[in-house]
Amino acid sequence: MGSATPRRRLPVTERTRHRRLREQGSLDRDQLDEILAAGFVCHLGVVVEGAPMVIPTVYGCDGNTLYFHGSVASRSLRASPDATVCVTVTHVDGLVLARSVFEHGVNYRSAMVHGTPRLVTDPDEKLAGLRCLTGHATPGQWDYARRPSRKELAATALLALSLGEASVKIRTGAPDDGGGEDARLGLWAGVLPLRATWGALEPDPALSEGIEAPAHLAKRVGAPAN
């Protein structure tokens, strides 16, 4: 790439080695960070009594750590505090419309993190982790809203997961059958992109008159969301 800062590589483990569709696999650590930064809802996989359970939940990232709420995994974590989890974050960018049904696909960016989460008990780390979680979905909101009371903090379980074992998959661009025999069929082919954008703010009907939305929220309206 020739840039001054070399891109960082992800380590390969038995779990993160790309087996299928290897051309979509990436070991670029910066891509991992970019995919995680672009989202705020992950799908958390846990094993409960031998069966998988996949739960959508919010997350935040700080350096090499991904934070999420412990409550969502409470059943699994109570049963087995050292249980492995899998956290997957996916951005769907569009439909890949090929000449043949077989070559149809999806443009996407996806990150998968494996590991055993750690329950955050240190009060300072817990506060910092919750700040990270809140700021990840809504930058500026931690400084604007009322921060957690001692009682609220105690009622919140926060989990920390290392980004040390992770993999990335990305597909971009046009269908792959433009150079093949099917290109002679005379069919249209291309991509139907999917866009996620923030809509107009909807004030709480209970809001008193004269309270304006703060700038850190107002400026997001209409902006791309991932």
Added chain:
Amino acid sequence: MGSATPRRRLPVTERTRHRRLREQGSLDRDQLDEILAAGFVCHLGVVVEGAPMVIPTVYGCDGNTLYFHGSVASRSLRASPDATVCVTVTHVDGLVLARSVFEHGVNYRSAMVHGTPRLVTDPDEKLAGLRCLTGHATPGQWDYARRPSRKELAATALLALSLGEASVKIRTGAPDDGGGEDARLGLWAGVLPLRATWGALEPDPALSEGIEAPAHLAKRVGAPAN
């Protein structure tokens, strides 16, 4: 509701009983169908050597059956053909911005399906299932694109999962702290909606001149995507 057609209920099992945030839980079978119909990418949870793995993949629904590609679950399915999976479909509708950090949340619609998938081997069902999968993401495309050859069909593993054990969670509307003590803080509160829309079609650069996009694709541009 008073409508002529009563809404159908989902059965409650040990796995689908709502334990947390029960006010967000639903047992409405029609809501399940609506959530599944509104998406085309699910997060498939499987257990591989005791650890969870969460894989994004496309799906389609036909009556009481959800179809997905077998290849994505190949590692797990080879190891244990009768393994239970969990398929979760989530639509993120917006950020719930409360007066307190503690009451912040997400508006969403989520469906979770549990069961043991069945490998589809009957040629007719396989073709119908693939048609369902393709038509779910892109209505009209099955009839427009070249359909799978015998060889392509053989290279595709299709799995069928019953919708018999499923649950739904939905959160909509304003933050919950509009009537509490925090409402006197004078802070703005409300929802920042997230919109998914289809963008402008991007023709394959390899496309010959004069090939126009078919109407079933052109009409989706600018439309809501979930």
